[in-house]
Amino acid sequence: MDVAEVLRERWDLKPLELEVLTGGMNSAAWLASTDEWRVVVKAVGPVDTAFEPGLELAARLDDAGIRTGRPRPSKHGRVVERVDGRQVAVLEYVDGVELSPADQAAIGDLLGRVHSAAALEAGELADWLQFLLPFEDCLDLEPWIRPAVEGAVADAVALGSVSWAWLHGDPAAEAFLRQADDSVALIDWGSAMRGPLLYDVASAVMYNGAPVVPAYLRRRPELADELERGLPTFLRVRYAVQAGYFAWRITNNILTGISTPAENLKGLTDARRSFGL
Template sequence: MNSATWLVDDGASRWVAKSVVPGSRDQFVAGLTVAGRLQRAGIPAGAPVPTVGGQDVVAVGGYPLALLSWVAGDALTGESEREQRLIGVTLARVHRALAAESIEGVARFHWVDPAAAHLAVRGWVRPAVAAAVEAVEALGLETLSWGLLHTDPAPEAFRLDPATGVCGVIDWSVALAGPLLYDLASAVMYVGGAGRAGELVAAYLGEDVLTRSEVERGLLPMLRFRWAVQADYFARRIVEDDLTGISGPQENEKGLDDARRRLRPDLAAS
């Protein structure tokens, strides 16, 4: 929702051109740096193709623009157990590949402020977000395993090349250091929640990136926090009337209501 993309095709090769709003340039550059590191580690990630001057990002019409390498394959849906296992394994391998990497300008977890003005958009939002923040911080964030995160590992970010069997991961728009559980919780959220993500979690655990005890202790509070992140995100978009990447305000409203149904299922839709 925070970017625009175009397919670039010269008949023999493909790329993706991606642009973000000017205020997101620094994080965009940092995220593409992560993609480059990951691709060099052997996981296709849509790394930037530098200009003849060696720049990964240039300004076009005032907007940051990058040309990204094409990641072959089909986007996953996460609907089958097989795809869930592939998401879990691939996410764990991404975390392992980035474990020793350090990126200049990386942001740090977390950014949700329960006192933010935009959380007044609906009466339920601020209390629900504050409670989720309190619960995740009670874990002792410093006791969790940290690393560079994808931050939004939806199934469609995973692309499986049927010709090679290789699964890549795209959409590296930010660079964030935080608990690896945040990425795992995000992946779980996208496939329907903890009750539907058993294969995904088991596959992730099978790669020995996180211990079972850490996942059992922290996954549910982190999943709750992930829904609070969604509430915070769409509340801000609604207040600012931000329609970037969507067809109309109803999509922002739906995003906020999806968060409400998870954070405050006792409340009727507003």
């Protein structure tokens, strides 16, 4: 894909510099700039159904005062353009210092703000958990995977009704950026989805540790009982997703975002250990 041409033809932007950005597990990205502006160009595959809703969520949250790296509409007013079989978006560049997993208070606090600003009516957990279905054919890669995934899903359904919101979907520390004014931005909305907020909290705990939870509850104290009841179950759900995802990557030899196949194996091994196996 000719990124400079796409920017000129679809967004009326003429960059002086283009830099490839690394690290995306499921996307390609470039930093485009002039002396006056910087944007991120992001491209994903044609079947990534979370991409456009995630960008729209980022725009809504930015309007609510949470800096997100919102999309810039194209000259046709679209947040996503289809180019050469890919979905392409242009995002505002967000500068800042990546948080580390030790910054649990800031991470939990901002996640609580996101869920408050993007609350939804509760949906059906059994239906939502079908987002594991794309990995179905890969769950027999190792004998422990299918029982672990199916057990986690059954336990989550047994919880009954839980609170829902629009979710970030992948709240690792590097998605949180400390700004010059000490506020925190949250970027990388490619995994956003509607769902139980317990899944986002469990993801944040998986990445950053349990001290995320007290900070989150300072924002959302009304959810204390729900987190006590449901968080252990959703930690298993989160690791079930990791198991399915890395089983899929290994089965299909997907190497985007990593240096060697060993990193896929590590992701699967980490998931297995979380189940005590």
